[in-house]
Amino acid sequence: MSQETDLTNEFKPTRKFKIFGGRNQILCNGRCMTSHQPAVLIMTFFLLIIVAILFFSFDARYLAIRLNPVIVIPPIISIAYMVIFLLKSACIDPGIIPKPMPDEIVYFELKNPPPPKGHSPQWATEYFGNEITLKQCTTCKLYKPPRTSHCSTCNVCIENFDHHCPWVGNCVAKRNYRYFYLFGFTTLFTCIYVSGCNILNVVLTATDPGNGILDGLKVAAASLVQFAITGFVLWSLIGLVGYHTLLIAQAKTTNEAIKKTYRNRRNPYCHANIFVNFCNILCGPFFPSLLANRKFLTPEEFEFYYGRGVKTYGMQNPFLLMMKPPTVENLIPEAYPRQEPTQPVESSDENNDTTNEVKPLTASKLLSSATPLLDDTIVSS
Amino acid sequence: MATFNIVPEHNKVFLSRDYTNGTACRFNMELPTELRNNVSESQFKDTVKHINDIFAEAERLSCRSYMEGCLGCLTAYTIFLCVRTHYEKCVDRVALYIVQQNKDVYEPLGVKICDPMERGLRCIEIQYCI
Ligand SMILES: [Zn+2]
Ligand SMILES: [Zn+2]
Numbered sequence: 086m087s088q089e090t091d092l093t094n095e096f097k098p099t100r101k102f103k104i105f106g107g108r109n110q111i112l113c114n115g116r117c118m119t120s121h122q123p124a125v126l127i128m129t130f131f132l133l134i135i136v137a138i139l140f141f142s143f144d145a146r147y148l149a150i151r152l153n154p155v156i157v158i159p160p161i162i163s164i165a166y167m168v169i170f171l172l173k174s175a176c177i178d179p180g181i182i183p184k185p186m187p188d189e190i191v192y193f194e195l196k197n198p199p200p201p202k203g204h205s206p207q208w209a210t211e212y213f214g215n216e217i218t219l220k221q222c223t224t225c226k227l228y229k230p231p232r233t234s235h236c237s238t239c240n241v242c243i244e245n246f247d248h249h250c251p252w253v254g255n256c257v258a259k260r261n262y263r264y265f266y267l268f269g270f271t272t273l274f275t276c277i278y279v280s281g282c283n284i285l286n287v288v289l290t291a292t293d294p295g296n297g298i299l300d301g302l303k304v305a306a307a308s309l310v311q312f313a314i315t316g317f318v319l320w321s322l323i324g325l326v327g328y329h330t331l332l333i334a335q336a337k338t339t340n341e342a343i344k345k346t347y348r349n350r351r352n353p354y355c356h357a358n359i360f361v362n363f364c365n366i367l368c369g370p371f372f373p374s375l376l377a378n379r380k381f382l383t384p385e386e387f388e389f390y391y392g393r394g395v396k397t398y399g400m401q402n403p404f405l406l407m408m409k410p411p412t413v414e415n416l417i418p419e420a421y422p423r424q425e426p427t428q429p430v431e432s433s434d435e436n437n438d439t440t441n442e443v444k445p446l447t448a449s450k451l452l453s454s455a456t457p458l459l460d461d462t463i464v465s466s
Numbered sequence: 467m468a469t470f471n472i473v474p475e476h477n478k479v480f481l482s483r484d485y486t487n488g489t490a491c492r493f494n495m496e497l498p499t500e501l502r503n504n505v506s507e508s509q510f511k512d513t514v515k516h517i518n519d520i521f522a523e524a525e526r527l528s529c530r531s532y533m534e535g536c537l538g539c540l541t542a543y544t545i546f547l548c549v550r551t552h553y554e555k556c557v558d559r560v561a562l563y564i565v566q567q568n569k570d571v572y573e574p575l576g577v578k579i580c581d582p583m584e585r586g587l588r589c590i591e592i593q594y595c596i
Contacts, residue, residue, distance in 0.1 A: 169543065182588065189585065192480050193482070193589075210485055210486075213486070213487070214486075227588060230483065230485060230489055231485055231489055244489070361527075364532050368536055369527060370524060370526075370527075370553050371534070371538065371551040371554075377584075383584075
């Protein structure tokens with residue numbers, strides 16, 4: 086069987102990150118990822134390094150000798166944490182849901198009743214006692230779970246999507262929200278502390294009788310550069326951190342706040358105790374990445390992405406399907422003996438009741454026979 | 467022993483996620499109709515319930531998870547280079563449990579349950595013989 090199909094590529098161990106469909110760049114053989122536009126992240130690092138060098142070579146050194154060496158310890162810790170939080174929020178998988186394989190896409194599309202014409206497939210399900218419809222993402226072809234959103238910048242569906250942050254060049258979502266918030270928080274602390282030290286340094290240098298005019302000028306220049314940077318950061322960050330503090334207290338995501346999801350109903354994720362909400366988000370479980378970038382492709386997946394096993398999936402050219410994800414529409418007709426459910430709509434004038442009959446078909450009824458699924462839908466109509 | 471044909475649409479079923487209690491990882495406990503001939507309903511329900519329970523434990527918000535979060539933060543997340551997180555341990559337990567169940571129960575019936583992590587926790591793939 087395998088000799089018959091034109092396999093241009095023999096199966097060889099290939100890590101899963103090679104088939105990652107998003108725009109993020111994956112580095113170190115699948116160990117970490119960055120955004121496709123890391124320029125702003127590099128600039129953030131650059132600013133951080135300038136402030137740190139100026140602070141430690143002028144203010145910290147002077148104040149440690151003049152007042153107390155302990156004064157240097159908090160900024161060392163907070164700057165170290167800033168770097169860690171920034172790297173964590175920028176370089177980890179924010180909660181990407183991997184794109185499904187064609188077999189899964191086709192299975193669920195057939196299991197759910199066909200969508201109205203012009204709509205993407207939907208899946209009606211229960212959610213906290215309410216009936217909701219999960220829409221299929223047109224790019225990823227997965228039924229977007231509640232709180233999930235497709236990021237058009239990263240071109241992937243993200244779980245618990247908060248927002249796409251251009252400053253860190255990554256989405257902020259389920260896996261890196263805490264790092265993002267804590268980065269903002271530590272940055273705020275560092276800025277305030279550094280500004281305080283700057284003022285103290287300027288005042289002390291000016292009042293000390295032993296200092297010459299040159300010392301004063303040097304300190305003033307260094308402080309001015311630091312003031313410019315910390316002032317800019319403080320000004321842009323204080324509102325953001327305040328806003329996210331408010332959101333965490335209400336257990337909302339930015340996405341939900343913008344869309345006003347909980348205008349008419351209670352947020353089921355919100356705990357009565359604000360403190361518990363903070364603990365849940367900042368100290369909750371560490372969700373593993375679902376991408377499994379370091380794992381190897383199964384022979385089946387390898388064949389889909391690199392081989393030419395057309396028969397295997399009942400699909401048209403898999404290379405085309407890589408551009409356009411497979412759906413029921415682009416299945417090879419021979420794999421499915423009858424017409425697709427979208428076809429009978431052409432003759433909708435003569436049998437309006439047909440579509441009405443097809444719709445209420447439950448998934449269990451659809452799948453009740455072992456014969457190809459589509460037969461059943463047509464026969465029953 | 468069962469052999470698995472790779473034409474997927476005829477011998478694979480996918481167990482979808484259950485969002486009744488929110489976005490926490492839970493799978494549908496209903497027995498898919500295709501497996502009616504192979505597996506008993508109660509047996510299947512027990513297996514999926516056990517998987518769901520392990521995931522519920524992984525995502526439970528308790529003092530234990532808060533401790534883990536704080537410990538991670540205090541050690542600048544370097545601790546997770548040498549210690550696996552609670553969630554990862556639970557994922558391993560799910561994988562181990564599925565392997566065991568397959569060996570003891572499902573493979574003699576011609577059914578094979580796959581690790582949900584292979585499908586990114588979107589669904590559980592179940593292969594069966596026609
Ligand atoms: Zn998507
Ligand atoms: Zn994004």
